[in-house]
Amino acid sequence: MPETDPVEVFLPPVCPPTGRAPLPLLGGPPAERSDAARNRVALLDAARRLVDADGVAALTMERLAAAAGVGKGTVFRRFGSREGLMAAVLDFTESAWQASVISGPAPLGPGAAPLERLLAFGASRAELTLVHADLIAAAGHRGSRNLAVHSFVETHVRYLLTQLGVRGDLPLVTSALIAPLEAPVLVQQVRIEGYPIDRVVAAWRDVAERIVRG
């Protein structure tokens, strides 16, 4: 693992939930070859199956390659690293949640008052993060940042705080409000220290309300 991570784009990125590559943009890089596309889908599929079956820790790159019927080199060309693979699996599984925030039923989805939405968001996000905690950890810094879902979370919360008229350095206050919902923090509180998740969520809501009240 290099200290300063190099440029990390593995084109073209997967496009959940189909795992299919996006249509080539005019003037962009050339379209993906059909064998590459087949292998991407096969790999992502096999990875999800293996994780479901035996857990994150049991998934090795060689096993995945064997399960998908490709060579090890192909796995690394596709995902760059084990962390990259895990991030792809995670992105895939979280896209459904993202959709439910954008267009699902209130209060998580649109329609409820902003504060109500914010509180619903915290509970939902905490729950999901705990479910995916192993995957997030295995994805390294890509697990909590550098991921579509992360910038989505930031944008959504900042939007709600704006709606609520919160003053101050919004991007950084938003980030501070999201920080307690990061996987390592929740894992420590719930899995290690044994706090019930409801109580953790209630405390987060308390903090959120104090921030909103100013």
Place this chain on the structure above:
Amino acid sequence: MPETDPVEVFLPPVCPPTGRAPLPLLGGPPAERSDAARNRVALLDAARRLVDADGVAALTMERLAAAAGVGKGTVFRRFGSREGLMAAVLDFTESAWQASVISGPAPLGPGAAPLERLLAFGASRAELTLVHADLIAAAGHRGSRNLAVHSFVETHVRYLLTQLGVRGDLPLVTSALIAPLEAPVLVQQVRIEGYPIDRVVAAWRDVAERIVRG
């Protein structure tokens, strides 16, 4: 790396800042053998030198063993894993900071008003965390939790919040207030997104004041 980390006590723990083992307690485990003690000090010393010289990424367990003039097995018996080693180095380097919070000059140390101390704490902690970010990352979950300094931070902030008369679920509110000061969050904001650290600290102080005001 096992999914569920097993019991992880490597007796006896180092006692910063000397790196010496604590005196054996009556009825406790037998005292450490002299060769083991010598090797612990030599290893911790060599590790700090190597990290200073070439950075965290360049430190391999084999190199460390060679530098300290011991076998590889000894390094692992002493620290359990690379993460354990990094945590030991980190604990060592952070003990000075801890001392300055306990008994250093105000406003970080005792003597200032609680709110002033809290704000000074945030700035100081953020700065230190950023300096040690690589080490913290290399120490894995031991880097931010499971470490003497972590429970110290929790205890200190909870104490200050109590002094300030903050109501609510104090342990969890404390944890939420500390979360934005965790290394990955700060690294994202400062190193990746490029926010000046002063601005990050200011936002944290803003959040802290809102929590205190209730």
Place this chain on the structure above:
DNA sequence: GGACTAAACGGACTGCGGTCCGTTTAGTAT
């Protein structure tokens, strides 16, 4: 000093992440 034992030692060994490069193949132009 000599014998004994529990602990420490150290290096060969394993498995995994990640790289490299010679080989194969999809897509295209003729």
Place this chain on the structure above:
DNA sequence: ATACTAAACGGACCGCAGTCCGTTTAGTCC
């Protein structure tokens, strides 16, 4: 259909974290 090329392929290979077990040694009791 054939030739051509850029991209994908795959498995041998490397370095490192972590384990195992036969060997050495510190501390103790006579």
